[in-house]
Amino acid sequence: MKEGIAYAIMGLGYGGFYALMAIGIVIAYKGSGVINFAHGAIAMYVAFQFSYLRSEGTFRFPWLDPIPTSFLNLPVTLSLSNGEPINFWIAVLLSLFTALILGAAIHYLVFKPLRNAAPLGKVIGAIGVMTYLLGVGSKHFGSNQPQPDGVLFPDKLLKNFLGLGLGVSAEALALAGVSIIAGAVVWFIYKYSRIGLATRAAAGNEKGAVLLGYSPDRLALFNWLLAAFLAGLVGILTGTVTGALGTGKFTGLIVPALGGALIGSMSSIPLAVLGGLLIGSLQTFVGTYVSGLSWFPAWLYSGARDSIPLVVIVALLFLRGKSLPIRGNIEEKRLPLAPYPKRIGKYVAIFVPLGFLLSAGFPGDFLFAGLNGRWGMALTTSLIAGMFGLSFVLLSGYVGQISLVQISLAGIAAFLTARLMSHYGPSDSNPFAVGGLHLPWPVAMVAGVAVATVVGLILAVPALRIRGVQLTVVTIAASISLYSFYFDNPKLTSLQGGSSYIIQPPTFFGIKFGSTGSQGLTDNPKFALFCLIVLAGLSVILANLRRGSSGRRFLAVRANERAAASAGVNVAKTKFLAFGIASAMAGVAGVAGAFQAGSTSAPMWDYGVGLSALAFCYLGGITSINGAILGGMIAGGGMVATFGNFHSPGLYSYIPIFGGMGMILTAIIHPAGQASIFQPLMRHFGSWLLTARGKEWGVVLRRLAPYLIGGGIWGAIGINPWRTDTYNRTWMIILGILIVLFVRNIVVQVKAAKAANALPDTNSLQEVTA
C-alpha cells in the first residue's frame, strides 16, 4: 500500500497539469458559457511554440499562408536567432504572448459572434477552433514529437519521498503546487476584484450586468485572455511531466481536465483544482499500482487509466443530478428548424440510379473516365459518411442531444460483424488473423448492429438526466475510454500488435459486391449501389420518423423537455427511441465502412474521427437529411476533398484547417448548414430531371448565364497564375464557374438574411420558405 500512496503522489504531476487546464476551462465557461474543447489545443500550440523557441529560436504565427502563390505571402515563421536557442525568459514571454493572441482571436473571431448561438453552435465553434489549431499545429510542427525540458526543478528526484520507498520528481510536485497557487489567484480575482465579480454577475444574469453598465463583450475578452494565459502556462510548464509532445495527444488531455472542471460544477475554482489533482492522482494510482496487483483482471488493464475521467464524470453528473449553472443570456438562438421532408420517393427514384450511373461510369468518356478509379472510392466514402451523418441528424438535429460517442458505436458494430464473419484463425500467410463463427454477412451485420444499439441504449441512460453540453462531455469521455477499453485492447479483440480484422467481400446470391480494395483507390460500382441502397433506406426511415408522431415528439423534446413532458410526451421513451435508432444507424455506417476498407482496426474508430464526422455533418446541415448527405460529400476523403486533391495534391494537409474555419463560419453565419443553401437547388433538381421543360431551363440559364460565362472566363485565364498544381487547364473553367456560383449563392443568402434581419430568427424562417 505504501507503494500505492507513492504512485498516487506521483500522479499529482499529471494532476497539476489537469488542474491548471481545469481552471482555464472554468474561466472560459464563466466568461462566455462555452465548454472550451479547444483549451488543450491552445496549450498544445504554446507548448510546441515554447519548445521550438528553446530549441531553434523560431516563432510561428498560428496561421498559414492560405494562397499558394509566390507573391502575397503572409509571414508564418520568424527566425529570431539563426537557429540558436533563444533566451529562456524571452521564450516564456513570447509563448505567453502567443497564448494571449490566441485568446483574443478566439474571442473576437469565434465566440463574440457566437455569443447568443444555440449550445450546439458553441460546441461546434469550440471543436472548430480545436480542429483548426490541430491542423495548423501539425502543419507547423509536423510529426515531430520533441521531448521538452523540465522548467520547474528539472531533473530533481526526491528519493524515497516521505519514506514511501519510491522516488518522486520535484517537477511533478511543483506543477501541482503551481496549479494550487494559480487556482488561489484566480479564486481571489473572482471573489474580490470588480471585474471578477462582474464576470460572475454576467454569467448569472447578463441583462442585469448590462443594465449596470458592464459590457459582456469586454468581460468575455478578459476571461478569454485569462483562460488562454493559463493554457499558455500549462504549455510552458508541462516539461517532462506529460512526456513527448504530440499534437493529438496533448489536445486529448482535455478530457481528464474537463473531468476536473466538472467536479467544480464549471463554477468553483478550488473544487476544479482539487478535481484535477484527484483525477491525475487516481489515474496513476489505478493505472500503475492497482492494475499491477494480482487480482486485477487482465482485460481491464488496457482501459483502466483512460476510464477514470469517464467514471468520475458520470458518477458525479449522474449521482449529483444537479445541472451545470446555465447562463442567463439575454437571448439565445435555438437550433435551426428541422425541415419537413417531402417527396422522398421521388428523391430515391432519382438519386439511387443516378449515383449508380455515376459510379459505373461511362466507358471512355473524358468526364467520367475517372469514376472507376479514385472517384468511385470517393463516392462510397461520401455515401458512408452520409449514413453516419444521419445518426447525428436524428440525435443532435432532431432531439438536440449532442453525442460524440457515435463513432465508437459504429466501431463496435464493425468489429463484431468482422469477428462473426471471419473463418480461419492464424495461419502462415496471416499470423495475426482472428478466427470467428463464419456467419453470412447479413446475420453478422444484424448481430453487430444490434449490439451497437444495445450499447447505445446503455449510454443513453445518462442522457436522461444529463443535458446539453454536459452530455457532450460525457460522451466524449465515453468514446475515449471505449477506445482504450475495447478497440485497443488485445485481450478483448484478440488483435495482436495493432493488426486488423480482415473482412471477406460480402456476396448477394453469388454476386460479390465488396469494395475492390482501398489500396488502388478503385471501387466496385456494385458496392456503390449497395451503399446507395442502404443510405436511401436509412434516409427513408429517418424521413418517415420525422414526418410521423415520433418526429413531433423528437422536436418537442428538443425544444423544451419540461414542456414536452407536460404535454404528455414520454421524454425518457423518446430519448431512448432516438438513441436506439441513431446507434443502429451509426452501426450500419460502421459496417459499411468496414466493408469498404476490407478490414477494420482500432484507429478507424478514434474519437477524433467522430469529431470531424460531426463537424462535417454540421457543415452540411445537422437538422436535415440533405445536410447529412451533403456533409458526407464534403467529408474527408469524400467527393469534394478528392476533387480538391485531384487539383492540388498537397491540399490534403489543409483539410483540418479549412474544415475548422468552415465549422466556425457555418456556426456563425449559417447554423442551418450548407444544405439550406442548396435546398432550393436540391428540391427542384429532382423534379426537373423528370419534367424538365426547355422553358424552365431557359429561364434559369438566362439568369445564371452572366455568372456562368464570367466564371468560365475567369477560370480559363484568371485562376491560372495563382495555381501551383499541374492539372489540365480545362478543369479551371469548371472550378471558376463553381466558385462564382458559390459566391453568388452566399451573397444571395446574406442579402435575404439582411432583408429579414429585423426578424428574430432569420435562419429558421428561411428554412420554412425554402
Add this chain to the structure above:
Amino acid sequence: MSESLLKITNLNAGYGGIAVVRDLSIHVNPGEVVALLGPNGAGKTTTLLTISGLLKPIAGDIQLLGSSTTGDRPEKISRRGLAHVAEDRSLFFDLTVQENLRLGLTGNRETRSKSQENALDMFPALRPLLSRRAGLLSGGEQQMLAMARGLASEPKMLLVDEMSLGLAPIIVERMLPIVRRIADDTGAGVLMVEQHVGLALAVADRGYVLAHGELTMEGSAQQLRDNQSLLEASYLGGEAH
C-alpha cells in the same frame, strides 16, 4: 434646470422591425416622478427597454441628459447615468447582497461607500441581509435589492418597471413612497411603470397612459385621478368603440 433629463420624441419601438409602440413623445424633468400607465400589452415595458438600449428604436429620438442615445450600447447608456430596475429584477442570484450592491457602485472608494450607505438608508431592511445570497431573498427583499442596486450607481434618471409585480399590496404601499423620496432627495428623474394605478398616481407628479402602443392620455397626477372614467376606458378599451 429647465432642461428635461429624458426627452423622447416620436418614438417607434418594438421587436423584429414591428412597432409595438408608435409615435410616443414623453419627457421627464429632474426631481420628477412620472408614471407610465396602461393595460397589459400597451408597450410600457417595451418603452423602458428601448430607453435603456436593450432594444433598438425603430424610429424617433431619445435624448438622455441633453444628448441622443441613438446607436449606443446599453452599457454605455447606463454609464451615462441611467439606472433601469427591470421587470424581472435581473438580480445576480449567486452573489451576495453586498456583492450585488457593489456592482452598482461607481466612482472612487470614498464616493462608493457613501453611495452604498445612501442606498441602504433608503432600504434599511437590507442591512442585516448583506452577506446573504440574493437568490435566497424573499420577493419583497429582492425588489428592494434591485431598487437599492439601481440607486447605488447614483443615477440621474431612474427607470422602474412594475415594482409591484408579485408583491403583497402592503409592501407595495411601503415601497412606492420610497420612489417619491428618491426623486425628492437626489433630484433624479423617475419614470415608473406601474399597474397599481391609484397608488402610482398618489406618488407621481405626472402620468402618461398608453393603450395599444399609443399615447391616449397625459397630464398631472391630479388630472388623471379626476378623469377616472376616461382612465378606465383606456384600460378596458371602452374608448375605442
